[in-house]
Amino acid sequence: MIHSYYESSARARIAGLLDADSFHEWLFAEDRVTSPHLAILEQPAAFDDGVIIGQGSIAEKQIFIAAQEGGFMGGAVGEVHGAKIVGVLERAVRDHPAAVLLLLETGGVRLQEANAGLIAVSEVMRAILSARAAGVPVIVAIGGQYGCFGGMGIAARCASTIIMSEEGRLGLSGPEVIETARGVEEYDSRDRALVWRTVGGKHRYLLGECDMIVPDGIAAFQHAITASIEKGDDWSLAALEQEHQLLADRVKRFGACKDGRDIWRELGWADPDALAMMDNDEFVAAAQGHRAK
Amino acid sequence: MEWKKVVEQMFPAGHEVRQEGDLLLGQGRCGKHTFAVIGTTNHTEVGAELALAMAAAVLAVIHDHPARPIVFLVDTSGQRLRHRDEMLGLNGYMAHLAKCVEMARRRGHAIISLVYEQALSGGFLANGMMADVCAALPQAEIRVMGLAAMARVTRISEERLAELSISSPVFAPGAHNYLLMGGLDALWEGDLSACLTDALEHVDATDHRRVRGLERGGRMFADPVTQRVLASA
Numbered sequence: 001m002i003h004s005y006y007e008s009s010a011r012a013r014i015a016g017l018l019d020a021d022s023f024h025e026w027l028f029a030e031d032r033v034t035s036p037h038l039a040i041l042e043q044p045a046a047f048d049d050g051v052i053i054g055q056g057s058i059a060e061k062q063i064f065i066a067a068q069e070g071g072f073m074g075g076a077v078g079e080v081h082g083a084k085i086v087g088v089l090e091r092a093v094r095d096h097p098a099a100v101l102l103l104l105e106t107g108g109v110r111l112q113e114a115n116a117g118l119i120a121v122s123e124v125m126r127a128i129l130s131a132r133a134a135g136v137p138v139i140v141a142i143g144g145q146y147g148c149f150g151g152m153g154i155a156a157r158c159a160s161t162i163i164m165s166e167e168g169r170l171g172l173s174g175p176e177v178i179e180t181a182r183g184v185e186e187y188d189s190r191d192r193a194l195v196w197r198t199v200g201g202k203h204r205y206l207l208g209e210c211d212m213i214v215p216d217g218i219a220a221f222q223h224a225i226t227a228s229i230e231k232g233d234d235w236s237l238a239a240l241e242q243e244h245q246l247l248a249d250r251v252k253r254f255g256a257c258k259d260g261r262d263i264w265r266e267l268g269w270a271d272p273d274a275l276a277m278m279d280n281d282e283f284v285a286a287a288q289g290h291r292a293k
Numbered sequence: 294m295e296w297k298k299v300v301e302q303m304f305p306a307g308h309e310v311r312q313e314g315d316l317l318l319g320q321g322r323c324g325k326h327t328f329a330v331i332g333t334t335n336h337t338e339v340g341a342e343l344a345l346a347m348a349a350a351v352l353a354v355i356h357d358h359p360a361r362p363i364v365f366l367v368d369t370s371g372q373r374l375r376h377r378d379e380m381l382g383l384n385g386y387m388a389h390l391a392k393c394v395e396m397a398r399r400r401g402h403a404i405i406s407l408v409y410e411q412a413l414s415g416g417f418l419a420n421g422m423m424a425d426v427c428a429a430l431p432q433a434e435i436r437v438m439g440l441a442a443m444a445r446v447t448r449i450s451e452e453r454l455a456e457l458s459i460s461s462p463v464f465a466p467g468a469h470n471y472l473l474m475g476g477l478d479a480l481w482e483g484d485l486s487a488c489l490t491d492a493l494e495h496v497d498a499t500d501h502r503r504v505r506g507l508e509r510g511g512r513m514f515a516d517p518v519t520q521r522v523l524a525s526a
Contacts, residue, residue, distance in 0.1 A: 026521075027518070027525060036513075037461075037463050040461065041447075041449055079463070079512060079515050080514050080515075080518050082515070083503065083518035083519045083522075084519075084522060086503070086522075087519040087522025088522060090519065111437065111443050111446050111447050112449075112464065113463045114438060114443065114463070114464045115437060115465070115466075115474055116474060118417075118418070118422075118437050118476070119422075119475065119502060119506070120515065121418065122476075122502075123500060123502060123503060123515070125388075125418065125422075126395070126423065126500050127500070129391070129392065129395040130500075133395070150415075151415060153384035154384045154391065154415070155388075156384070156388075157385045157387075157389070158388050158391060158392060171383070171384055172372050172383045172384040173372060173374050173379060173383075173415070175379075178374045178375065178379065180445075181374045182375070186375065186376055187375075187379075198376060198380045199379060203380075207381075207385075209382040209385050237396055240352070240389075240393060240396055244345075244348060244349065244389065247345055247389055248345060248349075250381060251341050251342055251381060255341075255377075255381070257380070258377070260380060263380070
């Protein structure tokens with residue numbers, strides 16, 4: 001039986017990804033580390049503030065992990081939530097696990113504690129880069145219902161590797177935010193196919209915004225994570241310069257495109273609409289030579 | 294304050310900062326130091342091209358002027374809210390800029406940022422908030438989102454939010470609240486060149502924001518929670 005990553009809770013994802021009985025949670029329930037800001041607004045709190053952190057092993061490699069729970073406030077980052085992730089990353093700088101896994105599912109900053117959330121996201125970004133500079137790869141997985149948006153979409157791209165499923169979505173401003181600001185003609189947030197062509201896993205893979213794409217299953221994510229740990233990281237000026245070239249080429253080549261389909265056509269996909277129907281293996285094989293990376 | 298005035302006051306020994314569209318680029322001299330200057334103006338939205346241009350400027354400083362301190366002049370109404378920029382992966386462009394800043398820091402460039410007009414969420418994360426020292430002019434506007442929009446999203450009335458924002462720096466816009474929470478190191482008043490010189494003397498590469506937030510009483514939980522994670526058995 002395939003365990004859907006998309007449908008699973010953060011705790012189920014951790015249980016499915018890590019070696020059996022290897023997970024040890026930090027700041028578990030009895031610690032009751034909840035957000036102090038939600039009570040003031042008469043909003044319910046969660047005992048883990050929507051993120052589960054700890055250590056464990058995957059394919060017998062020691063890793064640290066933080067998993068956001070989309071079911072609590074859409075995985076939004078508040079003061080405590082952000083501080084837990086920062087703690088994991090700083091601990092990685094100190095203890096050098098084989099990798100840090102970030103299972104991201106979030107709309108970004110939690111507006112109920114907006115300023116604290118924004119600073120927290122910034123602290124996460126710096127902490128991710130500190131871990132990488134210390135030689136610890138940071139691996140991001142995105143495949144949940146809420147996608148990965150807002151400042152955490154930036155934080156995700158600070159990591160060493162991003163693994164997405166086709167159902168995963170990654171961006172900065174979510175479709176609703178843009179529609180509210182600029183109107184439905186600019187971006188129709190209810191047009192699911194349009195949203196998918198803009199921020200969905202296959203589009204992100206073809207652009208080179210994610211490194212690996214996997215079918216929606218916990219086992220598939222696990223294999224990709226294991227491979228990413230093996231592959232390691234390249235935090236270097238040369239790698240940054242290479243990324244710069246890729247991003248410069250992208251705006252030059254696709255800057256005038258109006259739709260994801262135009263980009264795919266430009267990448268040599270004769271029938272862009274067929275791409276949505278391909279299963280993952282077929283898609284990955286067909287994408288060889290038809291990706292902007 | 295208009296960027297030309299800011300630059301004149303920061304660099305009394307002279308500067309060559311020019312405006313290209315909404316981008317500011319150049320260098321200025323203050324005391325015995327030359328600073329690279331990278332910034333934006335006109336409350337611009339930061340889209341893919343602008344983030345890329347700032348990243349290019351950072352890489353050029355790393356390449357041409359090893360260890361030269363970098364000043365970011367921040368004036369942005371946030372990330373560009375366009376379908377097209379999202380499709381191109383604006384988050385990736387922002388992250389690339391942030392990584393370039395981090396690379397500069399680790400190669401010995403001091404990074405100082407000044408919010409001289411306004412700073413909003415996504416436009417601020419990739420440069421200003423990546424600095425070793427992040428300062429603002431007292432009248433600068435810093436926020437994630439206006440209270441009206443926040444009320445819409447959170448379904449809490451704007452009146453209630455306005456009321457709460459008096460007692461809590463956590464969701465009220467404003468430079469002073471960011472100072473209390475450690476998001477800003479200082480508000481710069483008076484002699485901007487003296488402020489800059491002082492900032493350069495106190496630069497260090499550690500992220501002190503959560504400790505400052507605790508010391509200043511504006512963010513009481515971030516540091517203790519992180520400490521507990523570090524100490525967990």
